[in-house]
Amino acid sequence: MNPILIHEVGPRDGLQAEAVVVPTAVKLDWIRRVADSGVDIVQVGSFVRGDRMPQMADTDELFRTLAKEAHDAVLSGLVLNEKGLERALELGVPLICLGVSASETHSRKNTGMGTEDAVRHIIATALEARQAGRKVQVSVQSAFGCGFEGTIDEARVMGVVTAYLEAGLTSISLADTAGHAHPAQVRRYVQKVLALDPAVEVIAHIHDTYGLGMANVYAAMEAGARSIETSFGGLGGCPFTKVAAGNVATEDLVHGLQRVGQRMDIDLAALIGVTNDVAAHLGRELPGRVYKTGPIRGTEMS
């Protein structure tokens, strides 16, 4: 198993699904602490219209503030369209994340475009970001199934991946937006992408809707995924799908990795501290486990 990179998406994928808008100062505190915990990437926000998604209305302000500071983690932002890219470029966002849904229905509901048009559009936007000197990551949403359509043809998913590869985009996230994935499927898809090009950085974005979240994350890692997108406390869920649950909890995955001596550089106590504060701020118990139990005493190498 490769050493695994952790991309914390709680401030974006987690908070965009919340009914309440978290104040900018509170977000900044959480983001700063996660960004200095040893986690590799933190997704700060999404360049959507603030009037449409008030939870993300302070994305520009967050980046403007964070750009003046030094943090260990790379900061990423989600860009949905050309307008979002303009904002991200102006703000100097180091890692720009873009995506397309492999589900025709989900894609249309999300963007007004079908998958084919959306792929063309997103590739053009991604290449523009890269030409501007930014790191770029592209995703296939609803890769393992769709809340609207059910099964998504594997060939459609690999078609989007192939289009990305042909455009030279090699950081590719397979996103289980609706939580339909099962471990054998995750393993097969990751292996198929790596068979297309062994140099691809495969990223897994897994939702735990039906209880298979962590099993799917391990299947992805064992199959060669390089990076996992997780969320503090297991917060999250795509507001555009019908049934959705949170991501796998960042601190639960880091705890699991540290059980086998991996990612000992990450300050697990710091992550647990942030998640406790997130739970307290939101006023409810989150799906994550380790922030409630604390870590297992000692670390068992194996």
Add this chain to the structure above:
Amino acid sequence: MNPILIHEVGPRDGLQAEAVVVPTAVKLDWIRRVADSGVDIVQVGSFVRGDRMPQMADTDELFRTLAKEAHDAVLSGLVLNEKGLERALELGVPLICLGVSASETHSRKNTGMGTEDAVRHIIATALEARQAGRKVQVSVQSAFGCGFEGTIDEARVMGVVTAYLEAGLTSISLADTAGHAHPAQVRRYVQKVLALDPAVEVIAHIHDTYGLGMANVYAAMEAGARSIETSFGGLGGCPFTKVAAGNVATEDLVHGLQRVGQRMDIDLAALIGVTNDVAAHLGRELPGRVYKTGPIRGTEMS
């Protein structure tokens, strides 16, 4: 992956951890419905002293009633000592489950005996049960770590397994009582047991204390485990360990298996119905996911 057997331990491992005592008639209703759902084994109760564990005080009555009925599942009962065995034999319990903790501290707190004495004792009791014509299953508790001791030496665990095998006991459950297991460890332990004797029926009993429960279950299945012990709604946790959380939810695992066309003979809707009733009776949300979300529409074979 072998076809997986499901052993529902909710009525025992689940309900013994609850503060409230569930009325016998209510338990009977849940047990009957699970026992006719297609699940292979249902653990009805534990032959402990009713004054010490009031949640299990009706175990004899449950077996007396169920013995007069015809159910598809095999009924099992947990036996801790000679006195318990007498009761189980008298009641005609078809599958008798016994166990020893690989943790010296856990074993002493649980039984008053260290692991070595407990192994001798439990093997004698198991052989007596078998001579009486009963099926027998033996477990290694705290096999993957202990809430009191932390790491448990792998050689101690395999020592208990070897003692079982030498006594001719070949249905062996590896129990992650404290939830310390991680997937690589589960895989290795299951493979080691099968290397000792490929004919062993390896059973995995996994607690989801630190969020790795389902990943561990998949690791066990992929490594050759034949049977998984699960609990409706993910209820459970050993009351004798310091930090404990529930088992993996029966309906979540069955849902996962049915995603790949396995165990289509199990009536998932019936399981979900029971878990909804358990949650309503206990008056709280349970850790299981699928009873809340419902199953994914359609079944995606892969």
